[in-house]
Amino acid sequence: VSQDETLLEERHLRYVSLLGKGNFGTVELCCYDPMGDNTGELVAVKKLQPNKHSTLEDFQKEVKTLSALHCDYIVKYRGVCYSMGRLTMSLVMEYLPYGSLIGYMENHRNSITIKRMLLFAFQICKGMEHLQTQRYVHRDLAARNILVASDSLVKIADFGLTKVIPSDKEYYRVTQPGESPIFWYAPESIGESRFSHKSDIWSFGVVLHELFSYCDINCNPKRLCMQEIGPNVQGTSISMLLLNALKNNWRLPVPPNCPPKVCSLIKQCWEYDFKDRPCFFILANQIETIMQDERENSKG
């Protein structure tokens, strides 16, 4: 029997329910119960179905990425499970009971405070700061990929598109764009498939926009961008029209009732030239300062 406790045995993994689908396969809620006495823990199991979008190699890279990240603000890796019978491979992660940030914000719209949203923003920023110290670029930072662990803790998840920046460069150029979430993409990612920590900063700005819009479907970045570039376009011209709009200094409209200091944070993340954007370390400090000011005001 393997001593490697991250090599989980399929026979101890009991299916509970389907959590969701992605462009790689599915994520299921399972109970990992090696003692067979129902004292096991709930886990999220990402089953890889090799298809045109994602290969076994992609999956092994995702496992390598997640197992190398140890941070309170990043979903925890529990192990891998190989099913010899069905020749499938599964990535096993901790299960976060409150689900994705989108659903949480919709369900708690009337109870969540600005202070709590700032805390979530701070945590996502610290998680991204940790990613940057490991030279990882997430490339798919969006509210749909943030999980809620409790009323006061969120974590970054879904490292399916994450890449390591080569040590001799400061960006990663992607060859196969695939299903690109261009409405969260920085201009240089849309135009040149260029990804860096500074393009993750742009996406973080879009996450702030989603957060302070309560992830309201009517303010969804895709919907607002399509309204701007004209609803009756299709195909590659969408990315070129969006890139032109961004070149002409159009940006997503700031969320209604968004605190002015948060608006200025968002604007900094959306500087056209990536060199003018802040880094996650600076942003974390700025968010912390705004949180302290919020505390003063609410006392005042």
Ligand SMILES: C[C@H](Nc1nc(-c2c[nH]c3ncc(Cl)cc23)ncc1F)C(=O)NCC(F)(F)F
């Ligand atoms: C495809 C899967 N979709 C979903 N996952 C969960 C979920 C709840 N709790 C969870 N705990 C750990 C994990 Cl990995 C997922 C969930 N809930 C609804 C979903 F539609 C997914 O991975 N989404 C990306 C991200 F994880 F970032 F949200």
